[in-house]
Amino acid sequence: MNRNEDDGRVAGREPGSPEGMSAQEVDRRSDLARWISGVHAFPADRTTLLERARSQSAPDGVLSALRSLPDRTFDNLEDIANELGIGGGQQHD
Secondary structure (H helix, E strand, C coil): CCECCCCCCECCCCCCCCCCCCHHHHHHHHHHHHHHCCCCCCCEEHHHHHHHHHHCCCCHHHHHHHHCCCCCEECCHHHHHHHCCCCCCCCCC
């Protein structure tokens, strides 16, 4: 980790972003959560997640990301984020 000696910030990471996540990744994950989270949202499969997002009038970028998911059940938002390669998790093949 390269730290800026003047202020202690880690190079390449925005202040307030969790370690391993860029500010853009934080925004993408938050956007997904806004459109698919809710009471009893998980576990859910790709079809259920897409239906939920469509019913909430999610933007095309969110729908596209959900369509790119494999056809399996996801346990939580972190599981989806990891599958999409958001936040340092490895995208699964």
